[in-house]
Amino acid sequence: MEDAATPVMTTASVAVAESTGISPGALKAKKIERARMLFWLLPPAAWFFVFMILPYCMLFYYSLGSVDYVVFKPGLSLANFVRVFTTEPYLSVMLKSAKIGIYTAILSSIIAYPLAFYLAFHASEAIKRYVYLLVIVPWWASYLVKAYAWKTILGTGGLINASLLGLGVIDHPLTLFLYNEFSVTLTLAYIFTPFAVLSIYAQLERVPTSLIEVALDQGATRMEIFRKIVLPISIPGIIAGGVITFSLGFGDFVAPALVGGADSIMISNIVINLLGAAYDWPMAAAIGLIIIALGLGLITLAHRLEHQFQVRF
Amino acid sequence: MRAFGNKPLVAGLAGAVLLFLYAPLLVMAFFSFNASQFTGLPFKGFTLSWYEKVLENETLMRSIGASVYVGIGTVILSMLIGLPAAIALDRYDFPGKAAFRRVVMLPIVLPGVITGVALLSFYITIGFRLSLNTIMLGQGTALTCIYVTEVFARLQQLGRSQEEAAYNLGASQIETFFKVTLPNLKSAIFGTMLIVFSISFDEIAVTYLLTGRENTLPMALWSILRREATPEINAVATLVIAFSIVLIVIGVVASRGKDLVAASKS
Numbered sequence: 106m107e108d109a110a111t112p113v114m115t116t117a118s119v120a121v122a123e124s125t126g127i128s129p130g131a132l133k134a135k136k137i138e139r140a141r142m143l144f145w146l147l148p149p150a151a152w153f154f155v156f157m158i159l160p161y162c163m164l165f166y167y168s169l170g171s172v173d174y175v176v177f178k179p180g181l182s183l184a185n186f187v188r189v190f191t192t193e194p195y196l197s198v199m200l201k202s203a204k205i206g207i208y209t210a211i212l213s214s215i216i217a218y219p220l221a222f223y224l225a226f227h228a229s230e231a232i233k234r235y236v237y238l239l240v241i242v243p244w245w246a247s248y249l250v251k252a253y254a255w256k257t258i259l260g261t262g263g264l265i266n267a268s269l270l271g272l273g274v275i276d277h278p279l280t281l282f283l284y285n286e287f288s289v290t291l292t293l294a295y296i297f298t299p300f301a302v303l304s305i306y307a308q309l310e311r312v313p314t315s316l317i318e319v320a321l322d323q324g325a326t327r328m329e330i331f332r333k334i335v336l337p338i339s340i341p342g343i344i345a346g347g348v349i350t351f352s353l354g355f356g357d358f359v360a361p362a363l364v365g366g367a368d369s370i371m372i373s374n375i376v377i378n379l380l381g382a383a384y385d386w387p388m389a390a391a392i393g394l395i396i397i398a399l400g401l402g403l404i405t406l407a408h409r410l411e412h413q414f415q416v417r418f
Numbered sequence: 419m420r421a422f423g424n425k426p427l428v429a430g431l432a433g434a435v436l437l438f439l440y441a442p443l444l445v446m447a448f449f450s451f452n453a454s455q456f457t458g459l460p461f462k463g464f465t466l467s468w469y470e471k472v473l474e475n476e477t478l479m480r481s482i483g484a485s486v487y488v489g490i491g492t493v494i495l496s497m498l499i500g501l502p503a504a505i506a507l508d509r510y511d512f513p514g515k516a517a518f519r520r521v522v523m524l525p526i527v528l529p530g531v532i533t534g535v536a537l538l539s540f541y542i543t544i545g546f547r548l549s550l551n552t553i554m555l556g557q558g559t560a561l562t563c564i565y566v567t568e569v570f571a572r573l574q575q576l577g578r579s580q581e582e583a584a585y586n587l588g589a590s591q592i593e594t595f596f597k598v599t600l601p602n603l604k605s606a607i608f609g610t611m612l613i614v615f616s617i618s619f620d621e622i623a624v625t626y627l628l629t630g631r632e633n634t635l636p637m638a639l640w641s642i643l644r645r646e647a648t649p650e651i652n653a654v655a656t657l658v659i660a661f662s663i664v665l666i667v668i669g670v671v672a673s674r675g676k677d678l679v680a681a682s683k684s
Contacts, residue, residue, distance in 0.1 A: 167539055227425065242663050298435070356528070
């Protein structure tokens with residue numbers, strides 16, 4: 106707010122700089138530009154420093170300490186990080202979470218592709234708007250509710266079992282649909298499919314109509330057009346969507362708790378458990394930091410991959 | 419012509435995907451009217467009693483109030499931080515710009531639980547008591563990235579000529595913001611507000627760790643789901659979905675539906 110008075114001078118000094126071309130004026134204009142920038146930048150930067158950077162630093166501080174009978178002891182030890190990689194079940198659960206995250210990303214991309222393709226190439230403008238809305242609605246519908254819905258479908262009293270029983274295919278309810286890694290992956294893929302659709306669609310929209318027309322004129326088959334034009338162009342969309350679905354799947358704790366079994370516990374469930382029942386804050390902090398590092402690495406990698414595969418016209 | 423490929427096949431597959439997206443939601447809605455103690459077949463007749471039970475459930479009703487309170491606070495807080503951040507990122511170059519952007523965007527790729535753990539350890543260290551307000555602070559910080567992407571995208575479209583003209587005519591920075599920039603951003607901001615509200619209304623990971631004595635709606639649902647779930651849940655779920663649909667449709671119409679894609683691309 107303190108620079109509310111400066112803009113009046115801005116215009117004056119800009120005018121001076123423009124009419125005379127002397128460097129002191131230009132310097133002053135630059136200074137005013139800087140003041141304007143700080144006006145917008147400082148408040149959010151300060152906020153993020155206090156409510157994000159500091160908390161992450163806290164995490165670092167905790168991760169170096171230890172816990173002795175539910176009392177935190179500060180320290181300077183990397184033992185917790187070593188424990189993540191050497192003590193079961195941390196590393197294996199993290200790998201399993203990554204596996205479920207990757208399956209989720211792949212499955213949701215595969216499910217999403219036909220719909221994205223339809224939106225980009227087949228739907229008329231009028232239909233497109235409605236289908237687009239139809240994709241967004243389930244994406245924003247309650248997360249918990251969506252996970253729970255699969256429980257009612259896959260469970261022993263669920264729709265699939267009831268139908269199979271009704272058809273006489275089986276004579277007692279099957280338990281193999283629920284409480285395993287399959288049900289966790291399916292539920293997560295279901296939740297993230299709308300997101301994958303939007304992400305792939307945004308990329309498919311970029312395919313120039315003329316390119317397809319030329320290819321058709323030259324006698325290319327549909328399969329060739331798809332393989333050599335459409336698919337390569339859509340890859341950055343698949344990567345962009347995949348990175349986010351992977352991260353969301355990797356860090357999920359709702360699906361494992363609702364539709365997962367005893368063996369499908371994931372890393373976020375472990376973190377929550379460490380904070381609550383186990384009261385091992387330093388360990389939770391160490392796992393958190395490793396995941397943050399992985400997350401930053403993933404953003405960078407995705408950025409690079411997207412650029413590498415981005416087709417320029 | 420743009421379309422290629424087997425038309426009925428593509429349309430059929432697309433329809434199948436839409437069916438996949440909607441079937442579970444319709445199943446929930448269907449069972450919310452089922453006069454049976456259990457969620458599942460057979461359908462024992464139509465009833466509205468589960469909806470009555472929801473309306474009589476004081477814990478649930480109070481949690482809806484709490485969620486609305488947190489949602490409104492989050493919308494305002496993340497706007498107050500996100501708007502200037504977007505302007506700074508669009509209009510100016512400064513040292514550490516890439517790092518700043520990355521920090522703002524980090525909550526998108528980080529598991530909510532991790533954001534929650536970091537904030538929780540911070541609150542506990544400085545002695546904040548956990549309450550609805552701490553949830554609001556956490557969500558507000560994490561959801562700022564949505565404003566940043568949305569408003570940034572709109573600012574890029576707008577260009578700066580109008581603002582420069584205002585400055586040249588002697589308008590102050592504040593005047594320029596309120597009379598030139600803000601009116602141009604109105605629809606983008608409105609759309610984002612609704613999107614942030616609906617995310618906040620549904621948020622569970624950060625909330626799970628930062629919650630105090632009072633619970634938001636997802637937390638109340640969570641505790642019911644963890645215990646024995648009655649078909650009451652289906653009724654709440656249906657109501658929540660219906661409510662989100664209304665918000666989304668308004669939001670999408672207001673911001674012309676490009677926001678989600680924009681958010682996913684940055």
